[in-house]
Amino acid sequence: MSQFLSYLPPFEGYLPKWLFLVSIVSIANSFQAYRSVDYANDLYNGRTATGAAPSNPLSARTFGTWTFITGIVRLYAAYNITTPAVYDLAAWSFGVALAHFVGEWLGHGTAQLKGRFISPLIVASGTLTWMLTQREAYLSA
Numbered sequence: 001m002s003q004f005l006s007y008l009p010p011f012e013g014y015l016p017k018w019l020f021l022v023s024i025v026s027i028a029n030s031f032q033a034y035r036s037v038d039y040a041n042d043l044y045n046g047r048t049a050t051g052a053a054p055s056n057p058l059s060a061r062t063f064g065t066w067t068f069i070t071g072i073v074r075l076y077a078a079y080n081i082t083t084p085a086v087y088d089l090a091a092w093s094f095g096v097a098l099a100h101f102v103g104e105w106l107g108h109g110t111a112q113l114k115g116r117f118i119s120p121l122i123v124a125s126g127t128l129t130w131m132l133t134q135r136e137a138y139l140s141a
Contacts, residue, residue, distance in 0.1 A: 009078045015134055019078035019090060022123060026071030033064030045117055048111040054110040070097065081138050091131040099125035 006016035006048055032039040040063050055063075070093040075092030089102035101120050104111045111117045 007018045009081065011081050011138075013134070013138075015130060015138065016078045016081045018127065018130075019074045019081070022127065023075035023078060024075065026067050030064040030068035030071065033067060034087070036042045036060070042116045043120070044104060044110045045107075045115055046104075047110050054108075066077050085138060087131070087135065092127060094124045094128040094131065098128060 007021055012103040018082070021091075029039070037053075037055050037057050040060035043063075044054050046054055052105075073086075073093050074090050076084050081085040097120060101111065101124060105113060105117070126127040
C-alpha cells in the first residue's frame, strides 16, 4: 500500500490528491466515450423534439477527447499545484466544464438533472469552489 501512496502528489492537503483522482476518472471516462455512444447518451440524458438521444458517435468521441485533455491538465495540476499557470488552467477546466454542463441542462435541454448527469455538476462546481478558496494557500507555499 505504501508503494501506491508514493505515486500520489507530494503536497499537503487533499486538493492535489483529489485532482489526481478526478484526472484518472476523467481519462477512464474518455475511453468509455470512445468505445460507445452509450456513455454520452447516459450523461446527456435529454431528448430531441423527435425523442432521439442528443448524442451520436462523433459527439461522443469529441466529448471523449475533451475529457481526456481536461484529465491531463488536472493531472499536471495535481503534481504542480504550486505553479500559478497550471493551477489556473485546472481551475478554468472546471469552470468551463461547469458552464458547459449547465448550458446543456438549462440552455439546450440535452440533459436533465438526474442520473449520471448530476456527478459532473457536483464535481465541477465543488472543485472550482475549492480551488478558488485555496488558491492563495497553494500558490504562496
